[in-house]
Amino acid sequence: MAPVTEDGGWSALAEGWAARWGGVSAPARQALITACAIGPGTRVLDVGCGSGEFLADLAAAGARAIGVDASPAMVAIAARHGDAREADAAALPFGADSFDVVTAITVLHLTDDLDHAVLECARVLRPGGLLGIAEWGDTGRNDLAVIEQALEAALAPDAGGAAGLESGGAAEGAGPPHPTPLDLALDAADFRLVAHGEVEVRVRATDADELATTVLLGEDEATIGELSAVIQTAAEPFRQLDGSYELRNTFRWRVVSRG
Known part of the structure; x- marks a missing residue:
């Protein structure tokens, strides 16, 4: 999903x-629909709706959904799927207690x-409302x-920049997990954990x-031409018999409750 506090080049x-x-x-997305019990009439706000695929899922579930994103071009695409509006996540243009689920x-x-x-x-959720979050695992x-x-190694010491695992998930087996900035922010806002899980994407x-x-x-x-060989070599274990590629990844999701 696209960043929601500034366009950051996402419109292009x-x-x-x-x-x-x-x-x-x-x-x-489907895991959150199930865990949040989203159904006919549920008022849902999707923050950082990007190109709006979740709006289509929510509409199919019967929800009354609105999506917000900071990128005008993303909003234009998302509007093909439902009610999408340009807005900043830090200044949501809705009154208190407006939604059952965010x-x-x-x-x-x-x-x-x-x-x-x-x-x-938290502000736009009704008391007892749910916040559903999903990130790369x-x-x-x-x-x-x-x-x-592989890209980081090829670009060292100026590593970085590729699309993909935006959330910077911790390396597996790196020791006991420490609270992330998101964990701390949720605690500070008095959210309590209701459910959590993982799905393969x-x-x-x-x-x-x-x-x-x-x-x-x-x-x-x-740049793509320069680095394509690096990607092809690294991705060899994921190449299928027909020459296509399939990469298996994990998303972690959680649902927290306000109040």
């Missing part, structure tokens, strides 16, 4: 993002003011991390060129 990537990444979180998928870690964004989610359980680590590409373009979404053609 909107169509590509929708085509290549918009469907990836589908299993996590959702945020791979987005809260991107906000400029995480604490305030979480407080805004531990890097040790994400095939995309293998490619990202898959990233697919028809060939090596499509995989490179997907992973390096937003980079220029020269």
